[in-house]
Amino acid sequence: MAIELYNTMTGQKEPLETIEPGVVKMYLCGPTVYSDAHVGHARSAMEFDIIRRYLEYRGYDVQFVMNYTDVDDKIINRANEEGADPIKLAEWYIDQYSQHLADLNIKSATQYPRVTQLISEIIAFIQALVDNNYAYELNGSVYFRVAKDDDYGKLSNRSLNEARSGTRAIVDDDKEDEADFALWKAAKPGELSWESPWGPGRPGWHIECSVMCRELLGDQIDIHGGGNDLIFPHHENEIAQTESLTGKPFARYWVHNGMLQLEGEKMSKSIGNVFSIHNFLERYDGDVFRILVLNSGYRGPLMYNIEVVEQSKARLDRIFSALKPARPDATGAPDTILQALNEQIEVTGENFIAAMDDDFNSAGAMGHLFDLVKQINTARDNGATDGELKHAQMTLRELAGVLGLRLQESIIESSAEPFIELLVDIRQELRQQKLWALSDKIRDQLAEQGVVIEDSAGDSSWHWSR
């Protein structure tokens, strides 16, 4: 039984066969850091985090590289607007993004290369392409010679003519072919630049990924990922650059996540419907976002609006419900119930793996997890003790953990906790004296502060709302 994954290059699911047995070399195109990252970036990072975590769960050693593009027109423009140093600006956003990744429980990559750290390697790569005639210098810039690359367009299913047809905004009219793209851009006076054999300049947009990937993972990798908006031209051009230099197939599997949809539209700054990760995390736990992402396939579009976010929160609460302790009066569940629970543990584990093996079908996997949730709750309602619930609960935690869910009960570190305990205790006494109005008032007002009280016959428990 093997893992199958969808390969954009071939348009079908293929069994995962890595270059080196037991090792997956994986490269993900990270963000260009020039403004607050939005929830679409979070989706992409999280989808590949889920893939990475699952591969590790299945025993692979995953060498995972995600880059930061820290030199780019947009960064320079933004820095100019703010009178800031572009490198410093990029660094600030990298720090912010790293924090977001941590808050979203996205596992650290093996390495996080940046363009500015690999300038000399980039120059060497470009020089090699010039040397073998795949690139040419023009007015201090260097362009890739698309016409020499006979399989150009194979990833996005585009002929060279089709690739040309969309080309507008030709910067340099003297390019041999309008589809030729810049490997090295000559610097304008006063602009951030590095010395090169072609004069001062900076790397073009696509070359950095080719170089970073090759430097850190080698000529050939297993999985190359990114958003599906990168298929053309970015990934197409990466393939052209790398394969023209090495003469070997670049990535075995091209994996692309779908776009987040906002009210039926892609998030766009011009439409003004951008939601930053920061905004999201102010209101919700990272697990809520993960639940949202897990609920659908990574390749399809993902609806994002307040309703589905709230639904995700409710789904997360339901998972938590299964992790609650036994009832205070639990004396043990009937054998039939315990047997059903144990069978469910078995079945859930098998189904979970079968779903995830099938192109990382996280929505299916979650469905199976909820079957276990239900069975655990049924057992508790039938008097199962903590000991009887333990194995099932651990299994649930483990499998949810494979998908990157933290399931931390208390997500707000607060010095208010002793006082909340005190209120809950006092309220217990009020309840015993049947002072309902007052005890309801305490419950309501604590709820407004984000504290949820749940009463049972004998006592009360509380937790932070998520």
Next chain:
RNA sequence: GGCGACGUAGCCAAGUGGUAAGGCAUGGCUCUGCAAAAGCCCUAUUCGCCGGUUCGAUUCCGGCCGUCGCCUCCA
């Protein structure tokens, strides 16, 4: 116009050539002082539309309609 993805209940969303997972929401019941939580039951004769293949299609093929993405910077 070209390339690609998608269209499943009120909402989100899996899935299979043999008759529709899961979650949210809704309604009923059990429990509870009440509420919440949990459990049980109900909620798609039907999977955009029209043809074709088949004993049989939501699932395969063709056409149409619709949504979205890329073709310029984008996760």
